[in-house]
Amino acid sequence: MDERLMEMAPLYALGALDGDELGDFARSLPASPELQAELAGFEAVVGRLALLHATAPSQRLRPRTLGAAGFFPAPTPAPAVRREPASRAPWLAWAAVLAAVAFGALFAWERARLVDARRQAAELKQERDTLAAEITQARLQLAAVQEQLGREVAFRELVAHRESKQALLAGLAPAPAAVARVVWNPGTREAVLLAAGLAPAPEGKVYEAWVIAGGAPVPAGTFQVDADGKAVLRLPTVEETRSVKTFAVTIEPAGGTAAPTGPMVLAGAV
Amino acid sequence: MSESQAHALLRRLAAGDQKALGEFYDLYAGLANGLALRILRDTADAEDVVQEAFVQVWRQAARYDPRRGSPQAWLCTIARTRALDRLRRRVSRREDATDAPPVGTDTPQTEEAMTVRKALDGLSADQRRALELAYYEGLTQTEIARELGEPLGTIKTRIRTAMIRLREALGPEAS
Structure with missing residues (x-):
């Protein structure tokens, strides 16, 4: 007997065999009493696992089930289930063989349904996962658009506010072509910086904005520029914005620093 | 009966x-x-x-x-x-x-069910997990290997070993 097929029996009994192995096993089974016996042993194990969970169904299920069975005609008696010596009744032996084949087909049919259902479920699961990923992506995009819209509305309101002020920041030696503008409202302490003409920050560095009101510069957020060298930064609402004297931008290590350490690239007095 | x-x-x-x-x-x-x-x-x-x-x-x-x-x-x-x-x-x-x-x-309700419980308890946690994925969730050996992130050969051996151990522990069906 093919040892490889015998090793597949426990997996087949569990319905876990798949791929070419499933086909090989199913094809070999009808012609191999040895394989059938091995499989029957493992199918008995599978059947006995159900003992763990035995739970009586509701009382109403019995009449419902027997009633449902009553809708179908009684099964046709099959002489094949009786085992008679072949020498006394050769036709019975043939009937037994046919019945065995039919029963094998029944098991195979059950298994084929399981395999089909499994394939279908895998496809549906994949489809569900894809849809779930698309929904997540769409939600993220929506959140990003809403955030962008919120920023633009806030910026428009800031620019339009009658108390808002504006300061121009000139490019310094490291970035002579750079220019920036800060619009801020001393009352609400809201402020937005718009920069242009900046080169990408060096590897491992970021641009960092500062609000200087007389004391030490107060960090006001880090940013990177886009492919066109432009950036928009909404500054945090710090107290120093009420009495700001200078806005400035320096190059700092990624993550920003609490006090300026790098070269200043933009500065503008109020 | x-x-x-x-x-x-x-x-x-x-x-x-x-x-x-x-x-x-x-x-x-x-x-x-x-x-x-x-x-x-x-x-x-x-x-x-x-x-x-x-x-x-x-x-x-x-x-x-x-x-x-x-x-x-x-x-x-x-x-x-x-x-x-x-x-x-x-x-x-x-x-x-x-x-x-x-x-x-x-909870096992009968003596035979207790035997099954004991046989299952005799398996390693890995063997039980692979067996449960096949038995209760209908996963194939390939799906189980993917689910557990383990090589297919390992899963086949694990399930086969578990089933052989169960067959030995349970013995022939009551008659």
Whole structure:
């Protein structure tokens, strides 16, 4: 007997065999009493696992089930289930063989349904996962658009506010072509910086904005520029914005620093 | 009731004796229901599966061959297949009832069930997990390997070893 097929029996009994192995096993089974016996042993194990969970169904299920069975005609008696010596009744032996084949087909049919259902479920699961990923992506995009819209509305309101002020920041030696503008409202302490003409920050560095009101510069957020060298930064609402004297931008290590350490690239007095 | 008596019941069923279906139901309905309940975790769905399984037994009893396994194994194969079918359809309807807490009981109710529990407890946690994914969730060896992030060969060996150990621990079916 093919040892490889015998090793597949426990997996087949569990319905876990798949791929070419499933086909090989199913094809070999009808012609191999040895394989059938091995499989029957493992199918008995599978059947006995159900003992763990035995739970009586509701009382109403019995009449419902027997009633449902009553809708179908009684099964046709099959002489094949009786085992008679072949020498006394050769036709019975043939009937037994046919019945065995039919029963094998029944098991195979059950298994084929399981395999089909499994394939279908895998496809549906994949489809569900894809849809779930698309929904997540769409939600993220929506959140990003809403955030962008919120920023633009806030910026428009800031620019339009009658108390808002504006300061121009000139490019310094490291970035002579750079220019920036800060619009801020001393009352609400809201402020937005718009920069242009900046080169990408060096590897491992970021641009960092500062609000200087007389004391030490107060960090006001880090940013990177886009492919066109432009950036928009909404500054945090710090107290120093009420009495700001200078806005400035320096190059700092990624993550920003609490006090300026790098070269200043933009500065503008109020 | 012994297995030979169950065989006798199936012979009566095959001869069209509907009273035998009632007796067969009384013998195994709890088994089929518990299994379906464990897989589906929903009482109504599990009872639908039980009804379908027994109707199938009634219709196909004439084709049952005792050489291919016990009546209990045959019924459990039918009930498990139908429960897993239903589980797939539930997935297709985007329902996810598998997150529901288990319904029913895992506490062994009979001496034979205790033997099964003990045999399962004798397996390693890895072996039990692979076996459960196949048995209760209907995953194939390839799907289990993917789910657990382990090589296919490891999973095959693990399941095979677990089943051989269970067969040894359980011995022949009671008769």
